[in-house]
Amino acid sequence: MAARTVTSLAPLPPGADVVVIGAGIMGLSIAYELARLPGKRSIVVLDEGYLCGGASGRNGGGIRAQWSDALSVSLMQESLREFKAFARRHRINTWYREGGYLFLARNAARRSELEKSVAVQREAGLKTRLLEPQEITEIVPELDPTGVEVASYNPHDAVVFPWPFVWGYAEGAIQHGATVHTFVRARSIETQNGVVTGVATSRGVIQTGTVVLAAGAWSPELARTAGVTLPTHPHRHEICATEPLKPWLTPLVADLTDGLYFSQSTRGEIVGGIANARVPEGPTQGSSARFLALYARALTARCPRLGAVRVLRQWAGLYDISPDQRPIVGRVSSVAGLYLTSGFVGHGFMMAPVIAKRLSRLIARDETSDELEAWSLTRFQTGRLLDGGMIIG
Numbered sequence: 570m571a572a573r574t575v576t577s578l579a580p581l582p583p584g585a586d587v588v589v590i591g592a593g594i595m596g597l598s599i600a601y602e603l604a605r606l607p608g609k610r611s612i613v614v615l616d617e618g619y620l621c622g623g624a625s626g627r628n629g630g631g632i633r634a635q636w637s638d639a640l641s642v643s644l645m646q647e648s649l650r651e652f653k654a655f656a657r658r659h660r661i662n663t664w665y666r667e668g669g670y671l672f673l674a675r676n677a678a679r680r681s682e683l684e685k686s687v688a689v690q691r692e693a694g695l696k697t698r699l700l701e702p703q704e705i706t707e708i709v710p711e712l713d714p715t716g717v718e719v720a721s722y723n724p725h726d727a728v729v730f731p732w733p734f735v736w737g738y739a740e741g742a743i744q745h746g747a748t749v750h751t752f753v754r755a756r757s758i759e760t761q762n763g764v765v766t767g768v769a770t771s772r773g774v775i776q777t778g779t780v781v782l783a784a785g786a787w788s789p790e791l792a793r794t795a796g797v798t799l800p801t802h803p804h805r806h807e808i809c810a811t812e813p814l815k816p817w818l819t820p821l822v823a824d825l826t827d828g829l830y831f832s833q834s835t836r837g838e839i840v841g842g843i844a845n846a847r848v849p850e851g852p853t854q855g856s857s858a859r860f861l862a863l864y865a866r867a868l869t870a871r872c873p874r875l876g877a878v879r880v881l882r883q884w885a886g887l888y889d890i891s892p893d894q895r896p897i898v899g900r901v902s903s904v905a906g907l908y909l910t911s912g913f914v915g916h917g918f919m920m921a922p923v924i925a926k927r928l929s930r931l932i933a934r935d936e937t938s939d940e941l942e943a944w945s946l947t948r949f950q951t952g953r954l955l956d957g958g959m960i961i962g
């Protein structure tokens with residue numbers, strides 16, 4: 570009988586209809602959506618570690634519809650509705666806080682990016698507003714607007730606590746018949762004549778005709794075992810949380826020029842990070858003092874009063890970076906039965922609920938969507954890379 574909880578002890582089945590590699594937000598939400606679709610199919614999710622050990626348990630929980638392209642805006646409008654409904658649907662507290670996102674532009678290029686993006690967003694029905702520097706302090710009086718050329722603000726963007734979504738999707742998938750095995754490493758994706766036949770794991774082979782590769786920043790090495798080159802690479806992204814303060818900061822503030830971002834959690838901590846090009850190569854999740862210095866300098870320049878606040882914790886996770894900073898999702902044309910969900914940079918958490926719906930319908934019903942068409946792996950073969958605006962970090 571299938572285990573009724575996340576398990577590291579239950580034996581692996583010899584075969585399954587679908588094997589999902591990676592129990593982050595992507596793998597679990599896909600397993601959940603697939604398990605809910607009509608039709609009986611056995612679904613096994615594998616993770617080499619524990620739930621929340623990857624980027625899905627280490628991120629800032631920012632979820633927003635402010636994007637530069639119509640496709641991402643509409644995906645995120647749908648996703649925000651999913652995030653909002655999640656607590657009731659999964660009977661779990663998600664600490665959903667609708668404080669908005671305030672983007673800052675401090676040079677002409679970023680100004681133009683914001684102006685164009687706001688036009689796209691308003692066309693899609695968002696309430697985003699462009700703000701002059703003096704208007705910024707009406708939203709966050711503690712911000713120093715010096716050097717800011719323009720800002721954009723959508724009051725309906727939000728911040729959540731990521732862990733309940735991972736747990737909720739895991740529980741939901743299991744309730745619908747999937748099994749979730751932790752501490753099982755997928756070693757290779759087995760193929761024969763360009764068709765998926767199984768997954769070799771640290772505890773034996775599972776035969777299957779369908780594999781969803783949802784191993785986040787670790788995906789390229791597994792894709793290689795099936796003869797597929799994924800053009801993504803891991804990039805360490807550090808983040809930290811301060812001691813809790815009385816609530817005072819409503820939106821998540823993001824500076825498009827240096828990649829600084831910070832928000833206040835429901836527990837009062839200021840949680841934030843910054844873009845940092847100088848990090849070690851490879852899938853390294855360690856922390857550095859250099860990050861703290863970089864972040865503190867940028868944060869206190871933007872918000873001088875935060876200079877007196879103490880940092881309590883810092884940690885790091887992996888961004889999964891694609892060449893055009895846009896996702897790579899859908900089937901792999903050269904390997905029948907292999908599906909990807911990669912390249913989400915610092916934004917995969919917010920997109921997962923909708924990506925999971927799209928990908929599960931592709932797997933179960935061969936139903937495609939605008940996202941799957943636009944974000945397929947083939948764009949790197951045809952050279953049709955996408956515009957990568959409104960990226961933080």
Ligand SMILES: Cc1cc2nc3c(=O)[nH]c(=O)nc-3n(C[C@H](O)[C@H](O)[C@H](O)COP(=O)(O)OP(=O)(O)OC[C@H]3O[C@@H](n4cnc5c(N)ncnc54)[C@H](O)[C@@H]3O)c2cc1C
Pocket residue numbers: 590591592593594595596615616617618619621622623624625626627628629630631632753754755756783784785786787788791806807808842885886887888910913914915916917918919920
């Ligand atoms: C510090 C930080 C802040 C971020 N902030 C935000 C944010 O505010 N908003 C947002 O939307 N996104 C944010 N992101 C990005 C977001 O967290 C990721 O895009 C998203 O979590 C990716 O989910 P995933 O399931 O693809 O990957 P992961 O959560 O990394 O899951 C992949 C899983 O695969 C497992 N795995 C790897 N190799 C194997 C193997 N061989 N066998 C079995 N299992 C394996 C890993 O153990 C891991 O659990 C942030 C990321 C970081 C690091």
